[in-house]
Amino acid sequence: MSAIDLPYQIEPHPVTGVTSGKLGIWLFLASEVMLFGSLFSSYVLLRVGSGMEFWPSGVEAGLNVPIGTFNTMVLIGSSVTMVMSWASLKMNKLGAFKGYFATTIFLGALFLVVKAFEYSDKFSHGVFPWVGWPEAGDPSTFYALYFTLTGLHALHVLLGILPNLWLLVFGVAMWETDRERFTGRIEIAGLYWHFVDLVWIFLFPVLYLL
């Protein structure tokens, strides 16, 4: 069963100006926006509905703002290296690409490690998704939201790291056969990565600061 040669896999479509893959990832991100949009709307509804006195701010709830800030920096840094790695490919520098791309993956993993430490610190203090906010007499979904939203985000980070690793180790072979297509793939991986980064930039203030 031979693969069919479909158009616009490498060259952009004249009207939309993008390849099929890129259009696909943009659509996927649109649906992700709706997913996180629903989650954030739920956050607003639950918070407003809680009557506020049961709702801690991130600091009150004992979230570590400096560590959160550090993690934000880590993710922003990884986005920068992501752009650099793509730019390196555009400039035909495979070595630089590998360096930047590996850094991106490393920073993503670092983010997860820091997150894991934050989680275990919470667990060791008896804070779990099912606890309320004991200081205000309990009924609060703050921690439930904190763990669900950051957990889902961490899952997205992980689902970004894994294909990126594959691209770095195996997928890079395509560079020799089809440079343009490989660059396209990195761009798509980058778009996803920037989106994950962006979600965190919303999550961080909403959960830690507000």
Add this chain to the structure above:
Amino acid sequence: MRNTRHWGLTMSDSHDELNFWRKYVFSTDHKTIGIQYGITALVFLFFGFSLMMMMRWQLAYPGQAIPIIGALLGDTFVNRGAMLPEFYNQLGAMHGTIMVFMGIVPLAVGAFGNFVVPLQIGAADMAFPRLNMMSYQAFVIGGVIMLLSFLAPGGAASSGWTSYAPLSDIATSGQTWWLIGMIFLIFSSLLGAINFIVTIIHLRAEGMTFFRLPFFVWSQLVTAFLLLLAFPALQAAAVFQLMDRLAGTSFFLPSGLVVGGEASAAVGGGSPLLWQHLFWFLAHPEVYVLILPGMGIVAEVIAINTRKPLWGYRSMVYSLVFLGFMSFCVWAHHMFLTGMGTTMSTFFQITTMIISIPSVIILSCLVISLWGGSIRFPVPMLFALAFLPMFGIGGLTGLPLGLAVPDVYLHDSYYVIGHFHYVVAPGTIFAMFAGIYHWYPKATGRAMNESLGKLHFWLSFIFMNGIFMPMMFEGMAGVSRRLFNPEVYNTGLGAHGLTVISSWSAWCLALSQLPFIYNFFASMRKKERAEENPWQATTLEWATPTPPPHGNFPSPPVVERGPYEYSVPGAASDFSPQAVKQGV
């Protein structure tokens, strides 16, 4: 020597088997995937229908042993062959879930969309063939999880297909299976939606401008956008509910719950209405996901069989797009009775009235299209014509439900069931039948038997109405839905005769499908081939060899005109194909 030969034979056998797997099971060809979707969805549809037939027995003859089947079920489902209420609730929830998410959507979008869209736009395949395969696989996995949930302790999900919290939060483990199955089905739909949009935008043949797209393709495009943007809300809701059930959070549990006389262990602070908002944000667009592809098929069939262009093609397209957009703004009309404020309910009443306008325009255009035609009545046309009044009843009965005051009386009554079943059962399912009869010759190269088809149509038409028309009256009589035994109420007792009519119609409807099932399989084995273009249609799918080869078009078609150029004055025949055949 013998051994070697034997070994060699085995090798080649397994090689053939691999081919079989690649060709029929792990295929990336949109036509194969479409047929896979179609057959799987039809099986699920039949299964969901069987669940309903059991429920109809309990409603017509409450407390009596179910014939034949009753003896086969375990004692957690039946008592001495008579249905138990917990089983009735499982059947109700699973009937809805299976019909909507595993039957109609996969049939309308997965099967017809996959098979027809690339052909109609002149593409070689879907934009992402492997993604297409994954989407089908996710659908099958989700479906299997759903079916297996009947074996979970306490049985399958039993909180209705709407799974309202907190009931679903405290339900038995079948609900967890439901949520996991749902996440797979959502994933499948999302992948499919992305694929359809990219395919339609990028892979149209040369000359196939947007306003030369067949209406069916338009309907699939809008449907794909609805799936893409609406499903994530349910995904979020499913994640929340999974957390509630597995991690002990209380997203949907308010403080101070007392279940069975004992204070709930959950901390509370959540909102039961949050589930409804998230669910209906998906589920209202979902209603249009169910109906739009059906409208698309009906438009195709009507244009071809009236031998004239669709009337108001452009306004139909605009209405379609507007409909898709508006469907995101009406979800809370399912929630008039949750105690929302007057401002909110006024807003949603207005949007509901607004959204009815484009549907009316589309339906009117289809009806007016009959004027001035030369109308043929093959089986697909019969189904398409029946769609018009049936969908009309479904749409019209939505009116009193969309207005808060009558809804106060009719909410959650049998009227609601009658209403949405008129939309999806004699509505969408008739459109699906029209599609099956219409494109069967394309997929198999054989024609289906006309007489059996007509028998199938007339019996189905009579019994569909026999099922759902009494429900309207039952609803008016004040009978609530989802009652294991409506006769507990004096309203239910008074309307019992209607229930019996519905039930017998349902069982007769099942028998009416026998000619179809026989016709479907027997026609495949016919020797004589159907004509290449049996309906003398203009659209591109009829311009390829039958069945279409891998890659669809031997040479890329060039489109020269719109999709419905029938009876063009001065033309040689009464249909002018979109593309003049090239190299076929």
Add this chain to the structure above:
Amino acid sequence: MKDPQYGWWLPPDVSTNGWVVDQLLAIIHWFMLALFVGWGIFIIYCLLRFRAREGHSAVYEPIKAAFSKWLEVGVAVAEGVVLVALAMPAWAAIKNITAEVPENPVIIRAVAEQFKWLFHYSGKDGVFGAIGSEFISTDSPAGVDPDDEAGYDDFWVYGLHIPVDRPVITRLSSKDVIHSFKIPVMRLTQDAIPGLEIAVWYQATDTGKFQVGCAQLCGLGHYEMKADFVIHSPEGYQAWLDEEHAALGFDDE
């Protein structure tokens, strides 16, 4: 066993507001019928007149562009106008039903649980005892604080009893899942949602014995979640209140 009042159409209406619902239902259904019959005749006429036959052929553009544009706009406008005209009386009706604050009402709490309605009356003193989910127990299914004196004479029953010709406010709440308070003869449905208290009001115009039901799936016993709905004459209501008070057993102590 079968009550002749209930059949294949609307059940009796014994409420002051029910006519609004019935009238609107009638208007809408006549309108629907008219539309349906109109379109139906048009379709059948088309099918007969334009059926494929010898010597008949389709016309490419049977309706001229200008005419079609007019018709298209006409359809849209007509639908819009009719719908808004229908929606307007609906809003007016809502206003009538919910905005008026009734005078001298009877106030009853309806507490929903799997799978029964419990109706909580304030008793002789007309004051409800302190309510809280933490007070719910076998002895106090309505969640009344056993130490609150105002609650001593409160009583709770599994049937809804109201006097005729007097507005009744029912404060709906739920202990566990979402239920829906449905009285067909009052043309009334309202969800009872845990964590919220929602009030509805209605007024009966005739005495009799009817039923309250649950209209929202609430579990395996949902179908059994019914309660008697008794509309008393004013004297009968007072007698019933006295009887319930006597049943509390104050006089024994």
Add this chain to the structure above:
Amino acid sequence: MNKLSILVVALLVVLLPVQSGGQAEKPAGTATVTGSVKFEGKKPRIRAIDMSGADAKCSEAHGGKRLKPDTVIINKNGTLRNAFVWVKSGLEGKSFPMPEGDAMLDQKGCTYTPHVQGMRKGQSLAIKTSDPTAHNVHGYAKVNRSFNRSQPAGAGDVSIRMRRDESSPPMKIKCDIHPWMNAYVAVVDHPYYAVTGEDGSFTLANLPAGTYIVEVWHEKYGVMEETITIGDGEAKSIEFTYAG
């Protein structure tokens, strides 16, 4: 007749070796603990239930009269009925013969009979319905697996096997369709338990000699316990007193 006697002989043949082989061919001991559960203080006001509004079939079973629930019943002699008394500790590691048959719970007139009972771990609880209306048996078990089965009128027994100890507190069984209906079943690993009746007394007979903690549980007034040392052939008495 003939067949029956063969059956009896066959059963004896099967059962006898078990009986003689087991440790407990005779009663495990000869000590006896007796006592009563007294109630002092203000009688609580328990409201009678009018079932007619919810289910006419229930109230018909009581001739349309209101029914006092079994929550707190003070006997004429000032004792408390429906208190569950059992040996909480001191019998660990010993095994005792199982009673034959199932523990029974009947639903009659939309109440459970008995209201409180004990049963043995490993025994089955057979829940019967004698009512012309539908019930559901909802076991709110905390240790055993909880269950929720509906039982329409005329349905066969619902049989639930109790695999674990659950006696402190006992398992609550409730009918959600008739929310006033509840019963308590304690699942114990030995045969030394009793429920106080109309005279408020209890007897734990045939105990082996030893030191035990005896616990009493009442659904409204909670638990109390007493330690007692008893020798072979002795009879001792315990008095528990609940203050209202």
